[in-house]
Amino acid sequence: MRAVSLHRDVLVVTSRIWQTTCTVVRSGDTRSGAAATGSGTGECFVIDSPVLPDELEMLPAVLEHAGFQFSGLLATHADWDHLLARLAFPGAPLGVAETTAARLASEPGAAARELRAFDEEHYVVRPSPLSLGQVQALPVPGHCAIGDAEIELHPADGHTADGMALWIGWAQTLVCGDYLSPVEIPWISEGGSRGAYLATLRRLAPLVDAAEHVVPGHGEVLDGARAAAILREDVAYLEALPEADLPIARRSAAQRRIHAENLSRVAAGG
Numbered sequence: 001m002r003a004v005s006l007h008r009d010v011l012v013v014t015s016r017i018w019q020t021t022c023t024v025v026r027s028g029d030t031r032s033g034a035a036a037t038g039s040g041t042g043e044c045f046v047i048d049s050p051v052l053p054d055e056l057e058m059l060p061a062v063l064e065h066a067g068f069q070f071s072g073l074l075a076t077h078a079d080w081d082h083l084l085a086r087l088a089f090p091g092a093p094l095g096v097a098e099t100t101a102a103r104l105a106s107e108p109g110a111a112a113r114e115l116r117a118f119d120e121e122h123y124v125v126r127p128s129p130l131s132l133g134q135v136q137a138l139p140v141p142g143h144c145a146i147g148d149a150e151i152e153l154h155p156a157d158g159h160t161a162d163g164m165a166l167w168i169g170w171a172q173t174l175v176c177g178d179y180l181s182p183v184e185i186p187w188i189s190e191g192g193s194r195g196a197y198l199a200t201l202r203r204l205a206p207l208v209d210a211a212e213h214v215v216p217g218h219g220e221v222l223d224g225a226r227a228a229a230i231l232r233e234d235v236a237y238l239e240a241l242p243e244a245d246l247p248i249a250r251r252s253a254a255q256r257r258i259h260a261e262n263l264s265r266v267a268a269g270g
């Protein structure tokens with residue numbers, strides 16, 4: 001697992017599995033008068049999760065080392081590989097988009113089942129099973145308060161039927177979920193559609209233009225210019241389906257399998 005600091009209030013850890021990212025954000029000193037009142041308003045959210053048990057086990061220590069005081073969890077969407085931080089912070093509140101809350105309610109236990117299947121396939125042993133319990137549905141578009149600041153929440157569906165992208169304005173950082181990945185082509189997964197995916201990319205474009213850092217769900221953190229280049233590539237790929245060529249840097253066997261799934265979904269009208 002790799003950890004990089006993007007800003008004094010933002011860290012990203014990257015899992016050894018699928019380069020899955022987990023972003024840790026704390027409220028900055030956004031109000032100059034805050035210190036004078038002596039009110040301790042610092043909050044810190046963990047967005048998404050690494051995948052492997054040792055990575056999850058280390059996560060609280062990573063926060064502690066950085067001096068970040070944990071408050072709660074957020075997830076960009078309901079795919080199981082992004083929902084595992086509960087294993088590191090049992091009992092913590094988990095905030096998700098309304099669309100994600102609806103998806104979790106409509107497929108109870110799915111994330112835990114898919115995690116179990118992954119673990120069995122790769123002989124991974126965990127100390128406890130995943131239990132998501134209650135989640136808090138956040139209105140999207142909207143805002144999530146963090147200390148004296150706010151994180152902007154933007155709808156991000158099309159990869160799946162649900163999801164949100166998070167704009168951390170004071171750090172000019174966009175956490176976009178499974179879009180704009182340098183390692184994964186656009187994936188029209190179950191519940192997703194090409195039209196919704198393209199609409200999400202268009203919605204993200206102005207945020208990418210304003211961003212210093214873009215954190216994709218999988219792969220290294222991008223600067224704004226590189227993320228904008230990937231966005232253009234991804235729009236071109238999706239618009240050209242089913243005739244599309246894979247982007248040059250994303251043509252592995254794994255990406256061809258995703259491409260095949262995209263073709264079948266587009267053929268089915270998605």
Ligand SMILES: [Zn+2]
Binds near residue numbers: 079
């Ligand atoms: Zn993912």
